[in-house]
Amino acid sequence: MATEQLENLGSEDAKWLGKYSQVHMNVFGTPLRVMDYGKGAHIWDVDGNEYLDFLAGIAVNALGYAHPKWVKAISEQAAKAAHVSNYFATEPQIKLASKLIELAGAPEGSHVYFGNSGAEGNEAALKLAKLYGRTLPGASPAIGGKPARIIAMTHGFHGRTMGALSATWKPAIREVFEPLVPNIEFVEASDDAALHDAFAETGPGKYGKGPVAAVIMELIQGEAGVRPLGADYVKKARQMCDDNNALLIIDEVQTGIGRTGSWFAFQREDLAGGVVPDIVTFAKGVAGGFPMGGMISFGAKLSALFTPGSHGSTFAGNPLGAAAALATLETIEEDGLVSNAEARGQQLRDGIMACGNPLFVSVRGRGLLDAVELAHPCAHAAMNWVLEHGLIVNAVAPDALRLVPPLVVTEQDIDQAISILAKIPTDLPND
């Protein structure tokens, strides 16, 4: 870490960050602060400075920090059995899978696979889609068929493991690892003609490609700067998948678990009450800060394609994580946090546009997954400025700040954040 950067920090922060960079691989850059403890939407660093946290561990800490119900659930489960392996089952894991199927409104016969992160949820979804692809006419290897394809979106983000990365668009993070998983293609997000053309490439003859096994998309592209896909496009994509026997995989790692004002973004009202996916992936908020991810496979027929040995992970469905997730989901339900996400999100977007800061051009997003578009590309300087003034946000694009507070965020927290954002100087240097 540069000496001048350390000079701006408190002595404990500087001491620990100096050590951090000596022993950690430099994949995350230098952390902004060394954090100590939190309560609700607030967190304190090792020098005792307090911050209002509108990043929430990147849309993870649904209940904020140290929520008493979450702490109780995790402590009680830790005192019983933290981990048992998948040679055994546990009650929390079974209850959690049932609850997720119920919240997703998935039909009878739907099944859950648990992993430990969003990327792993997507790995599982892509593997299931590959098995499904082999069942499509024209794709069967047994008859010399052409391998089925998976279509992903430009600007989409699905994780950094090799499979998930193969479906992740950003060339700067993907291309140096190529060749990756074959037969994954990108189409322009929100362009239904492009998706139509991609399906149409399926066919016999030398130039025809294999059938499409699945289309994978986020309904709001979070990492790309909180870019929502239009309802019309999503409905058309669902229809094209139906017409071509392809699966629709909706990645709800960032949008799911109440963050966008419904349990899952595919349930939102402008999709005519919902576009039903074939596979939904989840992670981030599900266990309120305990690492967990996974997928819900809709219906019995698709779910039956995974058989013993198809997939797995040592920690998958671990009871400690399952207890944390059950406490998270129960609290979201009991405390009405899905509607809080909707109401506080509206308050946040309205307040930002009304605050009169000429740096703010527009605000986009749903519920508590939002981004402010800036008049010039100074997002990093703006992020650092608000941090110095006690607010944590994230420079998600050179000209956009992402705001993803915990679902427990209060009206006063939102007012406080707006009052800090309103004062960001307009003449900050560009990134």
Ligand SMILES: Cc1ncc(COP(=O)(O)O)c(C=O)c1O
């Ligand atoms: C939509 C989406 N999918 C997948 C991932 C990967 O999740 P993880 O970092 O837990 O592997 C992310 C992470 O930001 C994400 O936003």
